[in-house]
Amino acid sequence: MRQQVIEQARNEDRTLLTEIEAKELLKQAGIDVVDTRLATSKEEAISISQELGFPVVLKIASADVVHKSDAGGVKLDVKTAKQVGKAYDDIMKAIKKEYPQAKIQGVSVQKMARPGVEVIIGMSKDAQFGPVLMFGLGGILVEILKDVSFRIVPLVKRDAREMIREIKGYPLLEGYRGSEPADVENLEELLLKISDFVEKNPDIKELDLNPIFAYKDGAVAVDARAVLENTP
């Protein structure tokens, strides 16, 4: 199965895996991701939504669209079959306008996850150190304040402990002004699982779980992106 996902991308001569493909690989590695399915027509998007249960999220599924929401390719909190139909049309329209050349696989359909503290985990390869994991809080804390920590793969328990606690936003994970605290131990385990996944998959060049929703009882990745090395 893992080979299938990577082989398909290789066969199509692309290095960017779609959200669905990246989530599939992570799921096989025992990492919690939002159950996400591909719809290749509006009717299929509606029937998948009915199977999953509302509310759902629809997103463009195309290896040519990296930042899905910037291009109008993400519709959150879609509550009825009728709204699914409209969201599907709106996404197709927006993407055809923004990326007229994009090869579109369809639309990914997933359950709307309940809100949690948004965190991100990324992997990139450093010329000196090889694969390095990054941890941070999602949204503006990462984008504007660059409040992130790094450790070299493979991580040991202590690395995972430290990298979570050393970001400035750590108090947010402990529960801030009545918001739900995150299960920090679970996030430590998640970092170790991703470190292990990275070690076992040297043909992955970059990985982003952005965002992960952290809860008081676990965490789930709602978006994922992976880039393969140029040569297998």
Ligand code: ADP
């Ligand atoms: P991209 O990063 O390509 O723009 P995302 O898949 O990350 O697209 O979606 C954009 C935002 O929508 C996320 O940062 C998250 O806040 C929210 N989101 C995405 N998927 C879900 C989901 N399944 N449930 C709840 N919120 C979601």
Ligand code: MG
């Ligand atoms: Mg994202």
